[in-house]
Each structure stands twice: as C-alpha cells, then as structure tokens.
Amino acid sequence: xxxxxxxxxxxxxxxxxxxxxxxxxxxxxxxxxxxxxxxxxxxxxxxxxxxxxxxxxxxxxxxxxxxxxxxxxxxxxxxxxxxxxxxxxxxxxxxxxxxxxxxxxxxxxxxxxxxxxxxxxxxxxxxxxxxxxxxxxxxxxxxxxxxxxxxxxxxxxxxxxxxxxxxxxxxxxxxxxxxxxxxxxxxxxxxxxxxxxxxxxxxxxxxxxxxxxxxxxxxxxxxxxxxxxxxxxxxxxxxxxxxxxxxxxxxxxxxxxxxxxxxxxxxxxxxxxxxxxxxxxxxxxxxxxxxxxxxxxxxxxxxxxxxxxxxxxxxxxxxxxxxxxxxxxxxxxxxxxxxxxxxxxxxxxxxxxxxxxxxxxxxxxxxxxxxxxxxxxxxxxxxxxxxxxxxxxxxxxxxxxxxxxxxxxxxxxxxxxxxxxxxxxxxxxxxxxxxxxxxxxxxxxxxxxxxxxxxxxxxxxx
Amino acid sequence: xxxxxxxxxxxxxxxxxxxxxxxxxxxxxxxxxxxxxxxxxxxxxxxxxxxxxxxxxxxxxxxxxxxxxxxxxxxxxxxxxxxxxxxxxxxxxxxxxxxxxxxxxxxxxxxxxxxxxxxxxxxxxxxxxxxxxxxxxxx
Numbered sequence: 001x002x003x004x005x006x007x008x009x010x011x012x013x014x015x016x017x018x019x020x021x022x023x024x025x026x027x028x029x030x031x032x033x034x035x036x037x038x039x040x041x042x043x044x045x046x047x048x049x050x051x052x053x054x055x056x057x058x059x060x061x062x063x064x065x066x067x068x069x070x071x072x073x074x075x076x077x078x079x080x081x082x083x084x085x086x087x088x089x090x091x092x093x094x095x096x097x098x099x100x101x102x103x104x105x106x107x108x109x110x111x112x113x114x115x116x117x118x119x120x121x122x123x124x125x126x127x128x129x130x131x132x133x134x135x136x137x138x139x140x141x142x143x144x145x146x147x148x149x150x151x152x153x154x155x156x157x158x159x160x161x162x163x164x165x166x167x168x169x170x171x172x173x174x175x176x177x178x179x180x181x182x183x184x185x186x187x188x189x190x191x192x193x194x195x196x197x198x199x200x201x202x203x204x205x206x207x208x209x210x211x212x213x214x215x216x217x218x219x220x221x222x223x224x225x226x227x228x229x230x231x232x233x234x235x236x237x238x239x240x241x242x243x244x245x246x247x248x249x250x251x252x253x254x255x256x257x258x259x260x261x262x263x264x265x266x267x268x269x270x271x272x273x274x275x276x277x278x279x280x281x282x283x284x285x286x287x288x289x290x291x292x293x294x295x296x297x298x299x300x301x302x303x304x305x306x307x308x309x310x311x312x313x314x315x316x317x318x319x320x321x322x323x324x325x326x327x328x329x330x331x332x333x334x335x336x337x338x339x340x341x342x343x344x345x346x347x348x349x350x351x352x353x354x355x356x357x358x359x360x361x362x363x364x365x366x367x368x369x370x371x372x373x374x375x376x377x378x379x380x381x382x383x384x385x386x387x388x389x390x391x392x393x394x395x396x397x398x399x400x401x402x403x404x405x406x407x408x409x410x411x412x413x414x415x416x417x418x419x420x421x422x423x424x425x426x427x428x429x430x431x432x433x434x435x436x437x438x439x440x441x442x443x444x445x446x447x448x449x450x451x452x453x454x455x456x457x458x459x460x461x462x
Numbered sequence: 463x464x465x466x467x468x469x470x471x472x473x474x475x476x477x478x479x480x481x482x483x484x485x486x487x488x489x490x491x492x493x494x495x496x497x498x499x500x501x502x503x504x505x506x507x508x509x510x511x512x513x514x515x516x517x518x519x520x521x522x523x524x525x526x527x528x529x530x531x532x533x534x535x536x537x538x539x540x541x542x543x544x545x546x547x548x549x550x551x552x553x554x555x556x557x558x559x560x561x562x563x564x565x566x567x568x569x570x571x572x573x574x575x576x577x578x579x580x581x582x583x584x585x586x587x588x589x590x591x592x593x594x595x596x597x598x599x600x601x
Contacts, residue, residue, distance in 0.1 A: 148517060296512060296532070321537040330539065 069434025106315035121252025122289035126300035132270025133168035135286030143207035145297040152204040158183040160214035190386025211239040217393025226255030238264035246358035275349025285339035299333030364437035365392035372435040375448040398429040471586035476503035510559040515551030546577040
C-alpha cells in the first residue's frame with residue numbers, strides 16, 4: 001500500500017503545469033557541487049525486511065558500559081516520563097501555531113519555564129531552544145542586543161567552554177559580525193583564571209562566557225569571574241548543566257553584587273540530562289533564562305498565565321512579537337524553534353523527581369565520578385590532569401596515546417570516555433571520563449580492571 | 463481622516479519630525495528636532511505594549527532603525543528621518559507605552575536628535591504631501 005497521496009498522473013500534470021520535465025528539475029537552483037549525491041541508502045525494502053535489518057543493526061550495538069559525557073549525559077529516566085510524554089495529547093513534536101487552542105501544551109510550557117527559573121535563579125525563561133550549542137550562539141547574539149554599553153561586538157570565549165559549543169557559536173554568530181576572543185585555561189587547575197581576563201579590563205567587550213562545570217568537569221570560580229565582568233560593564237553568559245544546579249549555586253546568585261549587579265545576565269545550556277535519552281546525539285533541547293530587564297532581547301517565545309474575560313485562569317503565548325513568523329529577517333532569532341516534545345519529557349522528569357530527587361541524582365553522579373577517578377588513578381600510567389574541584393566529569397592523563405586504549409576497551413564492551421587529543425593537543429594523552437548515578441561500584445571496578453589489563457599488556461608508546 | 467498637524471514634516475515610513483524653530487510643542491532645545499510616529503501609524507499598529515527608544519549620545523544616520531514600537535501582534539522598527547546625535551529618548555514611554563496611542567504628536571514623542579547639518583526640509587513631506595501619500599497608499 002502506498003502512503004503517498006499523489007498518483008503518477010497527478011505528478012505529471014503538476015510538472016506540466018509549471019513547465020518542468022521532472023521532479024529533479026525542481027532542484028536545479030542548487031549547484032551540483034553542493035548536492036549530497038548518493039546517500040548510500042539501499043533500494044526500497046518491505047516493512048518486514050526493514051524491521052529485520054534494523055533489529056540486526058540494533059543487536060550489533062551490544063550493551064556497552066558508557067563512560068562518555070562531554071555534553072550528553074546518561075541518566076536513569078523513570079518509566080513514567082516517556083509513558084506520559086508519548087500520550088496522544090502531548091505527542092506532537094512541534095510548537096503550536098494556533099497556540100491558545102492548546103491550553104494543555106501551554107500550561108506544560110509555563111510549568112517548564114517556572115522550573116527553569118527555579119533551577120537557574122533567573123527571572124524569566126523562554127519556551128526552549130534547539131539544543132545547548134545553539135542556545136549559546138543565541139545567547140551571544142542576545143548579549144550584543146542587550147549590552148548597550150558596549151559597541152565592540154566582542155565576546156570572550158574561554159577554551160574551557162565545550163569546544164563543540166564554541167564551534168557552533170562561531171558558525172552562527174561569527175557570520176553576524178561578532179568577534180570571539182579565546183581565553184586560555186590554567187594548565188594545573190583546569191579552570192579559567194581571573195588573571196587571564198585582566199588584559200581585557202576596561203576594554204569595550206560585550207560578554208564573557210563561563211561554563212559551570214566547565215568542559216573538563218571542573219568548577220570555575222564563578223563569583224570572581226561574574227564580579228569582574230560586571231565591574232567592566234560586560235554581560236555574563238552562563239552555560240550550565242541543569243542537573244548540577246541541584247547542588248551548585250544558581251547562576252542568578254553568582255558574584256557578590258559588585259557594581260550593583262548580582263548573578264549571571266543570560267543563562268543557557270543543554271537540557272538533555274533532564275529525561276531525554278542519549279539517542280545518538282538528538283533530538284535534545286536548549287534552555288535559556290535571563291533578567292526581566294532583557295526579556296525583549298531574548299529569542300523565542302514565552303508562555304504567560306492570564307485570565308479570560310470571565311476571570312478564569314488560562315495560558316497564552318506572550319512575547320512572540322519578535323519571532324520570525326512576525327518579524328521575518330528582523331526576528332530575534334531565525335532558528336528559535338522550541339523543542340516541544342523534549343520539553344514535555346523534561347518537565348515530567350523534573351516533576352517526578354522534585355528538588356530532592358534532582359539533588360540525589362546530582363550527589364550520586366558526583367560521588368560516582370570521584371570513585372571512578374580514584375579507581376582509574378590507581379592504574380599504573382594514569383593520573384588526574386587537574387587539581388580543581390569537579391562535578392561529574394574529569395580529565396585523566398595517560399602515559400600513551402588514548403585512541404588505541406579506547407579501542408581496546410570498546411572491544412571489551414566499555415566506552416571509556418572521550419579522547420581530547422584533537423581538541424586539546426597541548427594536554428598530551430588526555431581522556432575525558434564521566435560517571436553518573438547509572439554507574440554502580442561493580443561497573444567502575446570493571447572499567448578499572450579492564451584498563452589495568454590493557455595498560456599492562458600494551459607497550460608504552462612514548 | 464487622520465490627524466496630520468500642519469507644522470510637522472513626515473516620512474514615507476510614517477515618522478513625523480518637529481523642527482526646532484517655531485516648535486508648537488516647544489520641547490526640543492538647542493536646535494534638536496523631535497521625532498515620533500504619526501496618528502495613522504499608531505492606529506495601524508493598535509495598542510502598544512512596549513516602546514524601545516534610542517539612548518542619548520547614539521549617533522544615527524537617516525534611515526537607521528533606531529526605535530521599536532511593539533503591539534501584542536508585532537514589533538515594528540522606527541527609522542530616524544535625519545542624521546545626527548540623539549539628545550534624549552522619551553523615558554516616560556517605558557512605563558506608559560500607551561502615550562504613543564493617546565497623544566502621538568505630543569507626550570508620545572519618541573526621541574530628540576541634534577542634526578549634523580541644517581535640516582533640509584525638502585527631504586521630508588509636508589502635511590499636505592503626507593495626506594496625499596496616505597490617500598494614495600489606501601487606494
């Protein structure tokens with residue numbers, strides 16, 4: 001049975017009417033060298049054949065023990081999260097354009113926004129963004145609109161910020177006349193030092209990005225960095241892991257109130273850890289919150305609670321006047337889709353766990369990573385790279401190249417972490433590892449045992 | 463018919479300009495001109511919920527988008543009719559954006575700007591020309 005409504009006759013008539021020969025002719029606008037070419041997809045299969053192929057491929061994944069983090073985190077997702085999120089009433093991946101007819105969806109987004117504000121300590125949250133990396137790009141563009149004291153369109157981007165986020169921010173905002181300046185991290189502590197920002201004191205700078213915990217899992221001295229930014233009329237963009245906020249100081253409280261301003265100005269990050277599966281890298285969702293003072297510079301939409309003409313409570317889309325379906329090219333963003341379904345899952349996840357539950361997840365993750373670093377650090381030829389306190393991720397230094405070790409671990413069913421050789425060659429043989437609450441003591445022992453074996457049996461390369 | 467005061471000049475994007483000399487509103491000192499949006503423009507936009515005005519000191523070139531008037535339906539740019547340096551934005555609009563709807567030629571002014579050179583009045587429309595322009599636009 002065909003699920004395509006147009007018959008061959010229909011297609012031929014439509015092509016004739018607009019005067020082209022074939023459907024392929026419709027793509028003539030795209031130069032040949034930009035086309036994807038052959039995608040390597042096999043010819044059409046029957047449903048049964050396809051089902052068998054996918055089952056075989058799924059089985060070949062095995063059930064690896066995963067210690068990779070680096071921005072996407074494996075947490076336990078209680079069964080009700082997706083049982084509820086996939087109910088027909090919620091299971092629509094897109095944002096409603098006839099919004100007020102969907103009161104349930106609006107209420108859910110309203111509650112999501114309230115939870116993001118509670119976690120971040122900020123005054124206002126939008127309805128979500130595409131993902132964590134593009135949320136940072138949006139935060140940079142927003143900072144340029146919001147910081148009227150600065151004319152430079154210059155943004156300080158530490159190397160301790162997730163390098164993939166930095167790359168996305170450069171791709172999106174770099175083409176809009178925004179200059180990113182790199183700030184080095186301290187090689188012994190693995191964090192961004194105030195001293196490395198001093199050259200910019202008194203200069204015309206738009207914003208400083210601070211990731212907490214940073215890409216290496218280390219805790220930055222956020223109070224000092226925030227105060228420095230505000231003393232220099234620089235906006236502070238915080239990139240945070242929402243799970244960590246159950247234990248760490250909310251960005252809305254960063255700093256000591258120097259220059260009369262307390263807290264980060266824009267807070268963003270990746271929301272995947274809140275009930276969204278790893279799922280080969282997406283779909284995930286980005287979040288963003290700010291001060292009320294900057295609300296009109298924030299991309300995306302906000303759901304507000306109001307009352308109807310009879311005084312009954314209801315929800316409506318507010319502050320969508322600067323979105324792309326109204327402002328077109330002048331919109332605050334042209335990639336500001338909200339991730340409705342992922343936000344639904346995250347809201348249910350946060351509701352089920354509550355503040356105490358989130359705190360337990362965060363505390364268990366912190367403990368497991370401490371256990372992991374201790375266990376792996378006892379293996380000959382392995383030591384922690386940095387001295388700063390950390391959350392649930394850490395960099396280890398090996399006495400030999402990381403890639404062959406990871407390959408050997410993978411053969412034993414262990415994904416041992418992320419090799420930093422390409423992104424941070426100056427660190428040497430560096431490996432980024434992560435353990436969340438999903439890793440038990442036996443898992444950590446298994447990893448340490450396998451690593452010890454591999455390190456013993458292979459010769460030191462260097 | 464829309465209210466179009468005779469003593470003002472107008473643009474095709476529906477801003478008005480009050481010249482310093484003989485200013486009826488009398489509030490633009492030091493040769494600065496005052497800028498707002500016309501009765502027609504505020505009526506087309508509907509109830510404003512937010513107005514963003516340029517801050518004093520900002521340098522503008524004629525045609526620059528420099529203010530935003532936002533209704534529940536849309537946010538629209540306001541363009542500077544002249545080149546110069548902003549001397550004041552109307553701070554009252556932060557709390558009372560509705561002033562633009564209620565009194566577009568008076569309390570609802572948007573900003574004042576010190577022009578770079580003596581203003582060439584011919585570059586802007588007279589009230590009569592603007593009235594004709596609106597009539598043509600409505601056709």
